[in-house]
Amino acid sequence: MAMSIVEDLETPSVLIDLDIMDRNIASMQARCDELEIQFRPHIKTHKIPDIARRQLDAGAVGIACQKVSEAEVFLAAGFRDIQIPYNIVGRRKTRRLASLAKLAKVTVTVDSAAVIDGIAAAAQESDATINMLVELVSLDKRTGTTPEDALQLARHIAATDSLHFAGLMIYPSAAAIRPHLQKTLTLLKDAGIPVEVVSGGGSGAIREAHLLPELTEMRVGTYVFYDWNSVNSGYAGFESCAMRVRSTVVSANEKSRVILDGGSKAVHSETVNGRYGYILEYPDARLHKLNEEHGYVDFSACEVAPVVGDILHIIPVHTCVVSNLHNQLYGVRGDKIEQVWDVAARGMVW
Amino acid sequence: MAMSIVEDLETPSVLIDLDIMDRNIASMQARCDELEIQFRPHIKTHKIPDIARRQLDAGAVGIACQKVSEAEVFLAAGFRDIQIPYNIVGRRKTRRLASLAKLAKVTVTVDSAAVIDGIAAAAQESDATINMLVELVSLDKRTGTTPEDALQLARHIAATDSLHFAGLMIYPSAAAIRPHLQKTLTLLKDAGIPVEVVSGGGSGAIREAHLLPELTEMRVGTYVFYDWNSVNSGYAGFESCAMRVRSTVVSANEKSRVILDGGSKAVHSETVNGRYGYILEYPDARLHKLNEEHGYVDFSACEVAPVVGDILHIIPVHTCVVSNLHNQLYGVRGDKIEQVWDVAARGMVW
Numbered sequence: 254m255a256m257s258i259v260e261d262l263e264t265p266s267v268l269i270d271l272d273i274m275d276r277n278i279a280s281m282q283a284r285c286d287e288l289e290i291q292f293r294p295h296i297k298t299h300k301i302p303d304i305a306r307r308q309l310d311a312g313a314v315g316i317a318c319q320k321v322s323e324a325e326v327f328l329a330a331g332f333r334d335i336q337i338p339y340n341i342v343g344r345r346k347t348r349r350l351a352s353l354a355k356l357a358k359v360t361v362t363v364d365s366a367a368v369i370d371g372i373a374a375a376a377q378e379s380d381a382t383i384n385m386l387v388e389l390v391s392l393d394k395r396t397g398t399t400p401e402d403a404l405q406l407a408r409h410i411a412a413t414d415s416l417h418f419a420g421l422m423i424y425p426s427a428a429a430i431r432p433h434l435q436k437t438l439t440l441l442k443d444a445g446i447p448v449e450v451v452s453g454g455g456s457g458a459i460r461e462a463h464l465l466p467e468l469t470e471m472r473v474g475t476y477v478f479y480d481w482n483s484v485n486s487g488y489a490g491f492e493s494c495a496m497r498v499r500s501t502v503v504s505a506n507e508k509s510r511v512i513l514d515g516g517s518k519a520v521h522s523e524t525v526n527g528r529y530g531y532i533l534e535y536p537d538a539r540l541h542k543l544n545e546e547h548g549y550v551d552f553s554a555c556e557v558a559p560v561v562g563d564i565l566h567i568i569p570v571h572t573c574v575v576s577n578l579h580n581q582l583y584g585v586r587g588d589k590i591e592q593v594w595d596v597a598a599r600g601m602v603w
Numbered sequence: 604m605a606m607s608i609v610e611d612l613e614t615p616s617v618l619i620d621l622d623i624m625d626r627n628i629a630s631m632q633a634r635c636d637e638l639e640i641q642f643r644p645h646i647k648t649h650k651i652p653d654i655a656r657r658q659l660d661a662g663a664v665g666i667a668c669q670k671v672s673e674a675e676v677f678l679a680a681g682f683r684d685i686q687i688p689y690n691i692v693g694r695r696k697t698r699r700l701a702s703l704a705k706l707a708k709v710t711v712t713v714d715s716a717a718v719i720d721g722i723a724a725a726a727q728e729s730d731a732t733i734n735m736l737v738e739l740v741s742l743d744k745r746t747g748t749t750p751e752d753a754l755q756l757a758r759h760i761a762a763t764d765s766l767h768f769a770g771l772m773i774y775p776s777a778a779a780i781r782p783h784l785q786k787t788l789t790l791l792k793d794a795g796i797p798v799e800v801v802s803g804g805g806s807g808a809i810r811e812a813h814l815l816p817e818l819t820e821m822r823v824g825t826y827v828f829y830d831w832n833s834v835n836s837g838y839a840g841f842e843s844c845a846m847r848v849r850s851t852v853v854s855a856n857e858k859s860r861v862i863l864d865g866g867s868k869a870v871h872s873e874t875v876n877g878r879y880g881y882i883l884e885y886p887d888a889r890l891h892k893l894n895e896e897h898g899y900v901d902f903s904a905c906e907v908a909p910v911v912g913d914i915l916h917i918i919p920v921h922t923c924v925v926s927n928l929h930n931q932l933y934g935v936r937g938d939k940i941e942q943v944w945d946v947a948a949r950g951m952v953w
Contacts, residue, residue, distance in 0.1 A: 263695055263953040297895060319896045339896065340853040342864070342912055345613055364854050367911040395897055396854040396862050503690040504714050504746040512746050514692070518927055519952050522872045545647060545923060546669045546689065546952075547745055561717040562692055573895060577868055577928070580950050600930050600949075602869050602896075603613040 259588050264501040264564065265519035267575060269584045271591055273495035274304075274477060281459070281476045282311045288462055288471075293317050293336060295454070295474030298573045300598035301582065302330035304477065315358070317454075317472045321349045322601035328357055330597070336360040338388070338422055338454065338472065340368045340396060346603065347375035354381035360450075362388045362422045364398045369409055369416070376415035385410050386422040386452055389437060391430055397423070400437040407446050419450050426453025426471070428464035438467060456488050478572040485525045496575065496582075497533060497566040500548065508558040513540075513548035513565060520548065520567055521574040530567035535559070540567065609938050614851040614914065615869035617925060621934045621941055623845035624654075624827060631809070631826045632661040638812055638821075643667050643686060645804065645824030648923045650948035651932065652680035654827065665708070667804070667822040671699045672951035678707055680947070686710040688738070688772055688804065688822065690718045690746060696953065697725035704731035710800075712738045712772045714748045716759055719766070726765035735760050736772040736802055739787060741780055747773070750787040757796050769800050776803025776821070778814035788817060806838050828922040835875045846925065846932075847883060847916040850898065858908040863890075863898035863915060870898065870917055871924040880917035885909070890917065 285292035294308040295317040315334025376383045387406045390397030410418040454472035478496040479489040500515035529540045542549035552558035569575045584592030635642035644658040645667040665684025737756045740747030760768040804822035828846040829839040850865035879890045892899035902908035919925045934942030
């Protein structure tokens with residue numbers, strides 16, 4: 254690509270401010286170093302091997318990704334310590350997982366015997382070894398199991414060929430889960446089952462990771478870019494938000510009815526306080542509705558409104574889903590495009 | 604791809620029931636034939652040239668798409684009558700538009716002199732002719748202008764080299780807009796400006812198109828697949844919904860907390876009555892929350908709940924945004940995969 258100046262970019266395009274991203278990578282690693290826990294970035298936020306490499310260069314021990322197909326992309330890019338904190342279910346997926354495990358250290362999470370048995374069958378077929386963490390159900394009640402069932406599952410894993418019981422996983426690892434975690438660790442200790450890893454995760458959880466000294470590693474994704482959700486939750490300030498969607502005003506016939514060329518295909522349909530993104534140039538503007546290709550903005554609260562052709566920059570509500578919508582992200586410093594990244598693991602739903 | 608049986612498909616995958624799609628294509632065309640108006644399918648719903656070809660084979664006159672980059676994909680696939688009902692703004696985009704117009708009949712919509720002038724400059728540079736419809740603002744107050752301004756814009760287009768004023772556009776073309784439309788047509792007639800096309804659009808609007816006899820054509824997209832929004836709005840029954848997201852149960856430790864492998868990356872974050880999709884096998888199940896890779900389902904209201912490994916089929920809330928998330932759609936009849944379509948214009952945001 255010949256272009257090198259932001260001004261020449263088509264809109265809507267997703268810019269990543271590299272100075273901000275560099276700071277975010279360094280400060281999260283420093284936080285984990287200070288806590289004396291390992292850091293494992295979740296690549297779902299960017300889906301780009303080059304960014305993961307920068308995270309590893311800063312000190313991360315490996316990556317986490319959510320899908321076997323994402324892991325395949327990162328394996329091909331040279332990554333050799335891949336955790337998939339997900340129940341991998343289905344014969345095609347477990348076979349692909351076993352193939353991965355022949356080439357890299359692969360760790361998955363499980364919360365039932367059915368999931369363990371499916372993976373074990375594929376691992377044995379391929380003569381692969383797959384590391385397993387048992388997931389404890391968190392206060393968010395997503396996947397995961399109870400302390401008592403965790404013990405049973407750990408025993409089951411330890412007794413199964415081609416599987417290695419590595420420890421426990423929690424998402425999000427809020428400090429309030431500590432009694433459950435401690436109970437599980439005691440049950441495992443009493444049963445003589447060693448625990449190497451206690452893997453925590455979550456953008457909020459990293460802030461209270463010092464209250465969970467049992468953790469040996471943390472998985473966080475969003476911090477690399479942060480987003481309006483992060484700001485709204487108190488995890489970051491706008492000055493730490495590296496991603497912005499560059500968008501053009503295409504209609505401005507009324508101040509209360511200005512339309513941008515960034516809609517739900519560009520900034521995604523999640524909201525903060527009924528707004529779909531924070532417009533840097535007009536903090537009081539309300540991006541209050543999206544169609545696929547139209548962003549509806551009300552500038553009534555602003556002194557002036559933009560005109561057709563003006564370029565605006567939107568901090569999205571949730572970065573991870575935005576990366577998944579775009580084929581490229583643009584790494585910029587000031588007005589210069591320093592990186593054109595293909596979002597290599599975009600759309601990897603398998 | 605060697606597979607030919609739905610059972611072998613990875614999940615989450617998007618299936619299109621071809622019998623239902625065929626019926627939807629035929630019945631929309633029949634409706635327009637009966638109204639004696641031209642039909643122009645909006646391809647944003649599927650983004651697949653082969654499906655657009657089936658729509659043209661059934662009698663459609665051309666296609667509508669929302670972006671220059673989508674038009675480029677369809678031009679490359681052989682389509683030669685392309686409408687882009689959108690304000691095309693910015694020098695790179697207008698130049699690409701002019702290039703398209705050298706190879707196909709290209710029609711755009713405009714709602715300001717700024718948009719007209721930008722396109723005119725590019726068209727003149729390329730010696731292309733671009734057809735323009737002036738957009739009337741609808742009751743939805745998105746883009747568009749007033750009857751009085753529409754007359755001024757029509758005059759401006761008619762007086763500009765390389766542009767051809769073709770008529771008017773309204774979205775959605777609800778019957779209630781008729782007084783505005785009639786007023787605009789009278790102004791144009793009195794000014795001696797001929798109107799060839801009055802283009803209406805919208806899934807709801809087609810149902811009242813007989814109340815707007817000024818229409819010469821209709822643009823509808825969603826009808827080809829329909830979705831839960833369509834059912835909820837009374838436009839279709841579930842038996843007309845052709846798209847379903849095939850998904851696997853990956854966690855089922857509690858009946859109220861079952862997790863599917865289809866999250867916001869597979870079924871998208873729009874809702875009907877607080878639910879993210881309608882599960883065909885369990886109409887009383889509540890798909891009440893999504894993370895990117897997790898669909899949270901509460902089966903409390905169902906007699907039985909599924910177990911890990913079970914496959915469920917979800918009718919999504921909004922088909923167009925689902926197509927944009929996936930690299931392939933699978934056309935199926937019964938258990939057989941008859942078509943594996945690349946979503947050729949997926950992610951085309953420019």
